[in-house]
Structure formats: C-alpha cells, structure tokens
C-alpha cells in the first residue's frame with residue numbers, strides 16, 4: 101500500500117468523504133482530528149493550535165488535504181509552520197480547501213493559497229461555492245430553517261452555485277491521487293446557479309412546509325451571526341460575503357467537478373431530498 105495521505109478536518113463536511121473516498125480506492129488515509137476515533141487505526145490527534153501534533157501526523161506522508169482552522173481570525177500563523185514542516189518531511193503534494201470567494205493573495209485562505217503554491221510544485225487549490233450542507237447541519241442557516249422556517253441572508257436575489265461537499269471531496273480525491281496534478285486553481289460549483297429565494301422554494305417543496313427567504317442588510321446579518329455565537333470579526337466577514345453575492349459576483353457555474361471526476365454534480369433539490377429529515381429536526 102502507498103504512503104498515507106494526511107487528511108486534516110477529517111471529521112468535517114469535506115474531510116470525512118475525502119477519507120472515505122481515499123480508502124474506497126485502496127489508499128491509506130490518515131484521519132486528523134482533535135478527537136481521533138479510537139476505533140480507526142489510521143486516525144491521528146491533530147490540533148492547529150498545538151504545533152507539537154504536526155510532526156507525528158506528517159510521518160511518512162506524501163500528500164496532504166488541508167482544511168485550515170475554520171472560524172480562526174487569522175489561520176496563517178498556525179498553517180505556515182505546518183506547511184514548512186510538511187515540505188521538510190517530504191510531503192510532495194498539497195490540496196487546499198479554499199473558497200470561490202477568495203482569490204490567491206487575499207487575507208486568510210488567500211494567503212494560505214499563496215503559501216501552498218509557493219512551497220509545493222504539486223498543489224491544487226479547491227475554491228468551492230457555498231456548501232449545500234449549510235442547509236442541514238449546524239450552520240446558522242440550517243438552524244434558522246429548523247427553528248423559524250426562515251432563510252435569512254443579505255443576498256437579495258443574487259445567485260450562487262451551491263455545491264454538495266461530497267462533490268468537492270470527489271475532486272479532492274482525484275487531486276490527491278492522480279499521477280499528474282489535475283489543475284492548480286479550481287473553482288467548483290454545483291450544476292446550477294440559484295438565489296436564496298429560489299433555494300427557499302426548493303426547501304419548502306422538499307419539507308412540505310413553507311420556508312421563506314428574509315432579506316436583511318449586511319449590518320443586520322452580522323448582528324444576527326454575532327448573537328448566534330460567531331466572533332464579531334467573523335460575522336462581519338460572512339455578512340460582507342453576502343453583499344458580494346447580492347452584487348452578482350458569485351453567479352457562476354463551472355464544469356470542473358464533471359471535468360475532473362466524470363460525475364454529474366448533485367443538484368440542490370436532489371441533495372435536500374436525500375437529507376429531508378435533517379431539514380426538519382436537529383442532526
């Protein structure tokens with residue numbers, strides 16, 4: 101069997117299917133988490149805020165799936181030393197999860213994009229649109245659907261190409277294992293571009309109950325996110341992203357998932373139909 105691929109964020113929306121996808125193809129996947137599964141012989145303790153966990157996780161690793169610490173005000177100080185250590189330990193390929201809203205060089209994930217591209221000849225940066233999982237998990241959007249049957253955004257009618265995290269993971273598995281790199285800067289979307297009012301209509305249909313879209317200002321959205329427990333800085337950042345959706349910047353559909361994996365990306369309707377029970381009650 102080949103050297104293991106280290107999967108950070110292995111319990112998360114994309115990391116979990118990346119681990120499953122790698123193992124399903126006969127690759128070793130070392131699942132990194134702050135709470136590694138004791139039943140998984142290839143799980144490893146890993147914490148971005150504890151650099152003593154980096155070296156053991158990187159032992160014999162040839163490729164890394166990198167999910168930067170989410171919600172951190174500035175992820176760069178913890179990720180930079182990890183990347184330099186990874187290169188020194190012989191890691192050849194890094195596949196970074198970023199966002200369609202973050203260009204190379206932008207603060208945060210964009211700086212990590214820059215670092216990955218500068219350090220590793222073999223790299224891919226996945227830049228997905230918004231995850232369909234936001235409608236059913238512990239995201240504020242999902243909580244609001246469950247609690248008040250409302251989707252509150254500051255996007256107006258602005259459209260975006262919602263994507264299933266499983267499709268992102270399928271691209272990641274290819275990018276981690278293909279003999280040649282599959283591409284360096286990959287903007288990933290689902291099959292269609294939808295507004296939140298359109299998404300609310302689909303949610304209503306699948307749920308069999310009306311769910312309405314509530315359009316608020318970015319300031320109001322930031323206030324609501326902060327009262328849901330996000331830091332003020334992170335709330336402002338998320339709300340500002342909604343402003344960019346409103347302006348039409350994220351109204352795009354790419355063919356990258358199909359081009360790289362051969363699979364048709366999941367539609368929002370199909371995804372929600374498969375998770376209908378999670379729309380109605382807590383996961």
Ligand SMILES: NC(=O)c1ccc[n+]([C@@H]2O[C@H](COP(=O)([O-])OP(=O)(O)OC[C@H]3O[C@@H](n4cnc5c(N)ncnc54)[C@H](OP(=O)(O)O)[C@@H]3O)[C@@H](O)[C@H]2O)c1
Nearest residue numbers: 109110111112113133134146147148170198199229230231
């Ligand atoms: N949600 C979206 O719509 C969207 C869209 C585009 C891009 N993104 C990007 O996708 C990334 C993942 O977001 P997500 O919401 O889907 O989260 P997620 O991957 O479902 O969950 C976060 C993962 O990170 C791990 N983690 C968190 N803090 C950690 C720490 N200190 N040390 C080690 N591991 C840690 C968690 O593992 P343990 O708890 O097991 O340690 C968990 O597996 C973010 O960078 C986000 O910007 C999200």
